[in-house]
Amino acid sequence: MSPRTMFDKIWDAHVVRDEPGEVPVIYIDRHLTHEATSPQAFAGLRARNLPVHRTDATIAVIDHNVPTVLGRRMIDVVDAASVKCIETMEENARDFGVTLFDMKDEYQGIVHVVGPELGISLPGMTVVCGDSHTSTHGALGIFAIGIGTSEVEHVMATQCLQQQKPKTMNIRVEGTLSPGVTAKDVALAIIRKFGTNVGSNHVIEFSGSAIRSLSVEGRMTLCNMAIEAGARAGMVAPDEVTIEYVKGRPYAPEGDLFELAAANWRELASDPGAHFDAVLDINVDDLVPQVTWGTDPGMVADITGVVPDPADESDVVTRQAYERALEYMGLTPGQKIEDIEIQTVFIGSCTNSRIEDLRMAASYVVGKQVAPNVRALVVPGSMLVSRQAEEEGLADIFRAAGFQWREAGCSMCIAMNGDRLAPGERCASTSNRNFEGRQGRGGRTHLVSPLMAAAAAVAGHFVDARNL
Amino acid sequence: MEKFVTHLGVAAPLARSNVNTDDIVPARFLKTIRRTGFADALFANWRYINDDKAPNPDFELNQSAYADATILVAGPNFGCGSSREHAPWALREFGFRCIIAPSFADIFYNNCFNSSILPVVLDKSTVEDIQATLAGQEQYKLQIDLPAQTVAMPDGRTFGFDLDPFKKSALLEGLDSVDWTLSRKGEILAYEERRRKEAPWLFIGKDADRRSASAPAS
Numbered sequence: 001m002s003p004r005t006m007f008d009k010i011w012d013a014h015v016v017r018d019e020p021g022e023v024p025v026i027y028i029d030r031h032l033t034h035e036a037t038s039p040q041a042f043a044g045l046r047a048r049n050l051p052v053h054r055t056d057a058t059i060a061v062i063d064h065n066v067p068t069v070l071g072r073r074m075i076d077v078v079d080a081a082s083v084k085c086i087e088t089m090e091e092n093a094r095d096f097g098v099t100l101f102d103m104k105d106e107y108q109g110i111v112h113v114v115g116p117e118l119g120i121s122l123p124g125m126t127v128v129c130g131d132s133h134t135s136t137h138g139a140l141g142i143f144a145i146g147i148g149t150s151e152v153e154h155v156m157a158t159q160c161l162q163q164q165k166p167k168t169m170n171i172r173v174e175g176t177l178s179p180g181v182t183a184k185d186v187a188l189a190i191i192r193k194f195g196t197n198v199g200s201n202h203v204i205e206f207s208g209s210a211i212r213s214l215s216v217e218g219r220m221t222l223c224n225m226a227i228e229a230g231a232r233a234g235m236v237a238p239d240e241v242t243i244e245y246v247k248g249r250p251y252a253p254e255g256d257l258f259e260l261a262a263a264n265w266r267e268l269a270s271d272p273g274a275h276f277d278a279v280l281d282i283n284v285d286d287l288v289p290q291v292t293w294g295t296d297p298g299m300v301a302d303i304t305g306v307v308p309d310p311a312d313e314s315d316v317v318t319r320q321a322y323e324r325a326l327e328y329m330g331l332t333p334g335q336k337i338e339d340i341e342i343q344t345v346f347i348g349s350c351t352n353s354r355i356e357d358l359r360m361a362a363s364y365v366v367g368k369q370v371a372p373n374v375r376a377l378v379v380p381g382s383m384l385v386s387r388q389a390e391e392e393g394l395a396d397i398f399r400a401a402g403f404q405w406r407e408a409g410c411s412m413c414i415a416m417n418g419d420r421l422a423p424g425e426r427c428a429s430t431s432n433r434n435f436e437g438r439q440g441r442g443g444r445t446h447l448v449s450p451l452m453a454a455a456a457a458v459a460g461h462f463v464d465a466r467n468l
Numbered sequence: 469m470e471k472f473v474t475h476l477g478v479a480a481p482l483a484r485s486n487v488n489t490d491d492i493v494p495a496r497f498l499k500t501i502r503r504t505g506f507a508d509a510l511f512a513n514w515r516y517i518n519d520d521k522a523p524n525p526d527f528e529l530n531q532s533a534y535a536d537a538t539i540l541v542a543g544p545n546f547g548c549g550s551s552r553e554h555a556p557w558a559l560r561e562f563g564f565r566c567i568i569a570p571s572f573a574d575i576f577y578n579n580c581f582n583s584s585i586l587p588v589v590l591d592k593s594t595v596e597d598i599q600a601t602l603a604g605q606e607q608y609k610l611q612i613d614l615p616a617q618t619v620a621m622p623d624g625r626t627f628g629f630d631l632d633p634f635k636k637s638a639l640l641e642g643l644d645s646v647d648w649t650l651s652r653k654g655e656i657l658a659y660e661e662r663r664r665k666e667a668p669w670l671f672i673g674k675d676a677d678r679r680s681a682s683a684p685a686s
């Protein structure tokens with residue numbers, strides 16, 4: 001057999017039907033779902049009088065609409081519409097026999113934190129969720145894709161997806177990250193360099209020495225942002241670090257079955273000489289912390305840099321986009337990034353809310369205080385992360401410094417649960433989207449790493465995390 | 469599903485790049501368990517000056533020339549961001565049947581077909597040309613012909629576009645994809661049986677209650 005990429009191997013193992021003139025049908029190993037994009041799909045199943053084909057492979061969480069206040073109860077849910085979404089999820093899970101991690105569950109959390117952390121998502125799998133950041137799971141060597149609600153219904157009914165085979169792209173990330181520079185900065189640098197739709201119709205495999213030395217959680221941050229580069233999915237080949245990460249997780253295989261699985265996972269990496277449809281290179285030796293200044297995740301500057309001048313852009317569409325972005329963001333060309341003052345800091349989201357992210361932020365915050373007039377939130381990605389952070393004393397560090405310590409959920413990443421920015425409010429956020437209105441209508445989002453967010457919380461403006 | 473064969477309709481330009489699904493339907497409108505009721509949510513942050521829905525006179529689609537538009541002529545990477553199918557639902561409910569752009573985000577592109585919207589990719593210069601031609605024109609209509617895979621302008625210019633043949637026939641026939649796949653259920657079961665032997669760890673699922681098994685720290 002000719003050499004194959006990791007993606008090819010996983011794809012080949014999951015083709016149920018591939019006939020000329022048809023779209024291939026691929027099998028889905030795990031389906032994760034949440035209350036925001038599933039109600040219409042369950043309603044569709046009811047209308048068809050169909051069950052969920054594999055309830056043992058379908059897991060639901062409540063994350064988008066949950067309040068994050070400590071000791072939350074139904075009465076804390078932001079509005080009646082959110083209550084309805086949550087109750088509908090509970091009802092659907094009960095009626096269809098799907099496991100649900102609801103608001104009070106010790107396993108509750110953001111769907112893309114929960115899947116890998118519990119060992120529900122495993123290397124070599126196909127994983128889908130009605131959520132674009134499903135790409136996160138690819139960090140374990142999974143073909144993981146976001147799907148629409150009609151496809152959610154399709155997968156629940158058939159355990160399959162109709163899917164045209166995407167192309168493959170290898171982004172080789174070489175070099176050594178300086179202290180204070182993180183996976184988040186790598187993700188932003190990649191989108192900045194190659195654009196917000198470089199990955200269109202491609203599955204990106206991230207490879208190279210810089211990726212090998214990232215932890216699994218760092219790889220998740222990177223794959224999470226693959227969707228912001230327009231990719232169908234992001235992936236990192238499983239290695240011993242991955243296998244060690246998976247071992248012992250609550251839903252992971254055990255004993256001989258684990259060894260059998262691990263032997264299979266060791267074969268997944270792309271073969272030497274495997275063909276990719278596109279290959280891109282980036283070196284991160286000199287990478288500095290990155291900060292977005294605009295309203296798409298490709299609008300990025302170095303912390304040492306300035307807000308760009310739209311007049312320097314030759315392309316009309318780009319120039320107009322820059323002008324709109326600067327107007328929305330309330331920034332002026334030439335302004336130093338370090339001089340941008342923030343009112344809010346959000347450490348959370350499926351991009352950067354895992355234990356390592358919280359450790360990274362806490363390591364800087366310890367013994368310091370959040371700047372006066374800055375509102376700072378830490379929202380752990382899951383209740384397990386929260387518990388661990390409490391045990392490690394991280395929660396105490398944040399609280400002592402003046403951060404609000406919250407319960408797990410999407411929170412201010414999506415602003416549909418009560419946590420949001422006011423119009424004009426400026427935020428250093430560890431989330432993944434700086435779109436207009438994403439964190440609240442009129443809110444101004446700057447995407448940064450957890451370390452950069454922590455430093456901004458203390459200083460009240462952006463500072464270079466390398467100099468801390 | 470609603471079919472799409474040919475369509476003659478008023479076109480409206482939206483010459484912005486990277487229009488994302490949060491722009492198309494802001495997240496606060498996702499709090500519903502229904503598939504309908506999104507027409508007012510479409511482009512809400514741009515369309516209205518405030519939450520009282522006072523129209524923003526500067527927004528392209530609020531201009532009288534494009535009232536009744538059913539074809540949107542958009543910029544590159546249209547529909548990027550979230551996977552929310554609410555975005556094409558809202559576009560469809562508002563009246564759009566076809567979106568023309570130089571490129572689409574993948575998930576949005578797929579979702580369009582499940583919402584009976586035809587996404588048409590034309591090259592960037594052609595799209596910009598159409599946008600410039602129809603800018604400010606009253607009731608400027610384009611003719612979309614799916615069987616022929618063409619977009620025709622009133623001045624006679626016609627542009628061909630590519631489309632996956634399977635997706636094309638699904639739209640032409642209004643095919644239900646769940647029914648289609650379910651009719652191959654035998655193949656799905658056979659696959660599962662084979663995989664159960666090949667890769668048994670994929671099937672242990674969550675038979676036992678695994679709560680309180682402590683997840684290890686990383």
Ligand code: SF4
Nearest residue numbers: 133349350410413414
């Ligand atoms: S944290 Fe944000 S990006 Fe992640 S799943 Fe929740 S809303 Fe989506």
